[in-house]
Amino acid sequence: MTSSSAPSRKALSKIACNRLQKELVEWQVNPPAGFKHKVTDNLQRWVIEVNGASGTLYANETYQLQVDFPEHYPMEAPQVIFIPPAPQHPHIYSNGHICLDILYDSWSPAMTVSSICISILSMLSSSTAKQRPADNDRYVKNCRNGRSPKETRWWFHDDKV
Amino acid sequence: MASEEEEEVLIEVEAVEAVYGEDCKIIQRFPPHIQLHIKPRTADDSSQQFVEAILELRAGSQYPKEPPHIGMIDSKGLDEVRQAHLITSIQEKVDELSSCLMLVALCEEAVHVLSHMNHPDGDCPLCLYPLVKEDVHGNSWPFMKLMSCYHCFHSKCIIKWWNWLQQQSESDSNISNATATSSSNLGSRRGLHGAVKNQRSCPVCRKVFQATDIEHVLSLVQTYTSELSLEETETDDDEELQHSELENSRRKEFDALLKLQEENNGLIEPKKIQVLLPGVFLPNPVTPPTVSTKVSAELQQSEQTSTTNTHTSETGPSRPYSKASTSSRNNFGQRKNKMRNPRTQNKQWAKKES
Numbered sequence: 001m002t003s004s005s006a007p008s009r010k011a012l013s014k015i016a017c018n019r020l021q022k023e024l025v026e027w028q029v030n031p032p033a034g035f036k037h038k039v040t041d042n043l044q045r046w047v048i049e050v051n052g053a054s055g056t057l058y059a060n061e062t063y064q065l066q067v068d069f070p071e072h073y074p075m076e077a078p079q080v081i082f083i084p085p086a087p088q089h090p091h092i093y094s095n096g097h098i099c100l101d102i103l104y105d106s107w108s109p110a111m112t113v114s115s116i117c118i119s120i121l122s123m124l125s126s127s128t129a130k131q132r133p134a135d136n137d138r139y140v141k142n143c144r145n146g147r148s149p150k151e152t153r154w155w156f157h158d159d160k161v
Numbered sequence: 162m163a164s165e166e167e168e169e170v171l172i173e174v175e176a177v178e179a180v181y182g183e184d185c186k187i188i189q190r191f192p193p194h195i196q197l198h199i200k201p202r203t204a205d206d207s208s209q210q211f212v213e214a215i216l217e218l219r220a221g222s223q224y225p226k227e228p229p230h231i232g233m234i235d236s237k238g239l240d241e242v243r244q245a246h247l248i249t250s251i252q253e254k255v256d257e258l259s260s261c262l263m264l265v266a267l268c269e270e271a272v273h274v275l276s277h278m279n280h281p282d283g284d285c286p287l288c289l290y291p292l293v294k295e296d297v298h299g300n301s302w303p304f305m306k307l308m309s310c311y312h313c314f315h316s317k318c319i320i321k322w323w324n325w326l327q328q329q330s331e332s333d334s335n336i337s338n339a340t341a342t343s344s345s346n347l348g349s350r351r352g353l354h355g356a357v358k359n360q361r362s363c364p365v366c367r368k369v370f371q372a373t374d375i376e377h378v379l380s381l382v383q384t385y386t387s388e389l390s391l392e393e394t395e396t397d398d399d400e401e402l403q404h405s406e407l408e409n410s411r412r413k414e415f416d417a418l419l420k421l422q423e424e425n426n427g428l429i430e431p432k433k434i435q436v437l438l439p440g441v442f443l444p445n446p447v448t449p450p451t452v453s454t455k456v457s458a459e460l461q462q463s464e465q466t467s468t469t470n471t472h473t474s475e476t477g478p479s480r481p482y483s484k485a486s487t488s489s490r491n492n493f494g495q496r497k498n499k500m501r502n503p504r505t506q507n508k509q510w511a512k513k514e515s
Contacts, residue, residue, distance in 0.1 A: 015288070015321070022289040074287065075325040109322055110286035110364035 010071040012044055019074055020044075023112055032117045044069050047083070048117060056125040063087050065120065066096075067113055077107035079150050080116060088130035091123060095140045097149040098123075099133065101156040104149075167191055170224060173262045181268065193220045193264060196234060199272050201279035211281045211311060212238035214247065216271055218264060225262050228255045237311035243278050250274040281306070286365050287318035310368045319364075326361060 012020065020043050027037055036049040046067040052058025064083040070076040080103050082096035091099040102111060102119055133139070143152075174193050178185050181197060188194040195218045201210060214236040220229035231251050236244055254270040255263065281292045281304065292304050292313050306313040314322075362369050 018290075019288055026289070072325065075322060108364045108367070112289070 012069060012073065013071050016069060016071065016073040017043065020069060023114070026112075027114060030114075032114045032121075034121055035117045038064075046113065048113075050117070050121065050124075052087070053121060053125045057127055057130055058087055058124050061087065065117070067116070074109035074111070077103055077150065078113070078116070079103075079148050080120070081149060087124060088132060089124060089127050090129065090131055090133055092133070093136050093139050093143075094132055095143055097139070097143065097152070099154055099156070101154070104152075104154050105156070169262060170220075173264050177264050177268060180265065192222045192224055193218065193229070195219075195264065197268055197271070199268070199275050201276040202272055203276055203279055207308075210279065211306060211313065212236070212243075212275055212279050213311070214239060214244075214271075214275060216251075218267060220264070226260055228259060229264070229267070231255065231267070238281070238306070238313070239278065240283060243282065247271065247274050247278070281313040285315045285318050286312065287314055287322060290315075307363050307368075307370055309370055310363050310366050312363050312365045314364075322364065323361070 024037075024043070031037065034051045034053060036051075038047040038049060040047065046065075046069075048065040048067060050063045050065055052061040052063075054060075063086065066081050066083050068079040070078065080098060080100075082092060082098065084094065084096050086092050086094060086096040093099070098120065100119065100123060102108075102116065139152075143149075170193060171190055174187060174190050174195070177195060177197075178187060184198040184200070186196040186198075188196060197216045197218065198213070199216060200213045203209065215234040217232040217234050218229050219232070221227045231248060233244055233248060236247075239247065251267055251271050251274070254267055258266055283292065284290060285292050285304065292315065293301060303316045304313050305316045305319065
């Protein structure tokens with residue numbers, strides 16, 4: 001499955017390492033509500049447990065996010081996907097890819113894993129229907145060879161959900 | 162009497178206007194509705210200004226019996242905590258002065274509180290380390306602010322980011338040249354990214370830099386880029402080198418210590434003892450060289466017939482005092498002798514000494 005596809009990545013740069021260590025410390029002191037970082041010794045891949053917010057369609061559901069950091073993080077955005085089974089959401093494909101502008105074109109180096117998590121939870125919480133994107137099957141088929149969502153040319157058109 | 166009170170309020174508004182001049186925008190004179198652009202008192206020099214705010218004072222028709230409403234319209238360089246602090250401080254002043262004419266006093270209080278907050282606060286948004294921090298040598302990292310939003314960054318952090326973007330847009334345009342006929346999708350995407358190469362938005366608030374900021378950043382880039390990049394690779398290399406060297410020398414040191422300890426049954430003694438261990442036969446300038454060279458010559462004659470002649474002539478009594486070549490040769494021969502025939506060596510050593 002695409003979740004286990006490890007893109008051939010270069011090791012983290014020194015800047016990236018410092019920054020991630022800092023983020024990890026901040027996370028431990030003040031984790032975003034509803035998220036749990038699964039501790040590993042791999043700084044370059046974080047697995048984060050997401051709990052659907054109460055009062056939303058995803059209440060009492062737990063999902064896993066996989067965050068892979070590129071060599072030049074935070075200049076480059078991390079790759080963030082749900083480890084299947086991904087939540088049913090109009091912007092989340094069944095292979096776990098997430099259509100969210102801040103993960104691609106609108107990434108800014110001032111964003112953090114924590115702020116990404118909050119954005120994703122907010123995206124989940126504002127969903128009004130548990131359904132896949134209209135082009136899910138086509139997209140997932142195109143990604144069969146383990147393509148990263150960062151290689152996708154995304155169209156961001158719906159800012160409501 | 163209502164008109165007299167109104168008169169007083171109008172005079173107060175005039176006073177505010179007189180004090181703050183252009184920084185004060187009178188939306189309405191009565192009941193007063195004022196927007197006030199406040200800057201820290203200490204910041205005549207814009208490079209020393211890190212905060213500013215636009216406040217709104219809105220009074221009702223019952224003012225001053227009824228307290229005015231205080232709000233913040235905009236601010237720069239103030240995070241939520243500091244924004245709240247500013248508003249709370251003014252609110253406290255409102256309570257303190259209740260039923261009095263207080264607009265001027267409130268404005269003064271606002272400027273006063275803001276002046277105390279005129280320092281960059283928190284971490285660099287790019288590296289997440291404190292903006293104002295001292296390294297081990299007591300040097301602080303230089304930082305800069307974007308004039309359009311007063312967001313501050315370490316200079317070297319924002320320069321790295323700037324260079325990265327320049328690099329990306331260059332490679333992007335290369336790609337688009339290569340695939341000029343491909344979908345318009347890519348084009349629109351780059352439009353989002355920063356169609357104008359010299360125009361970027363703040364990483365924190367996405368406010369587009371003003372021209373002055375760009376010039377500021379660009380001049381920094383020009384002066385520091387080469388220096389910085391060099392510096393960085395150098396320090397990286399140095400660190401690696403230093404690390405390995407330190408590690409190696411440390412290891413050697415410990416190895417040597419261990420060896421010494423083993424040899425001396427746990428007693429560590431100065432190294433020179435090792436150098437002068439019995440059996441290591443060093444040419445001694447004090448002993449007459451003629452004897453030792455003769456000895457070696459004899460031995461060499463007896464053992465090595467091929468090189469005898471040259472050796473004897475070189476080490477013979479005619480050139481008694483050690484030159485580099487002779488002494489080394491002596492040494493060589495002696496060591497050889499010692500190895501091959503330690504008993505004779507000892508004998509001769511004893512003979513010479515006696």
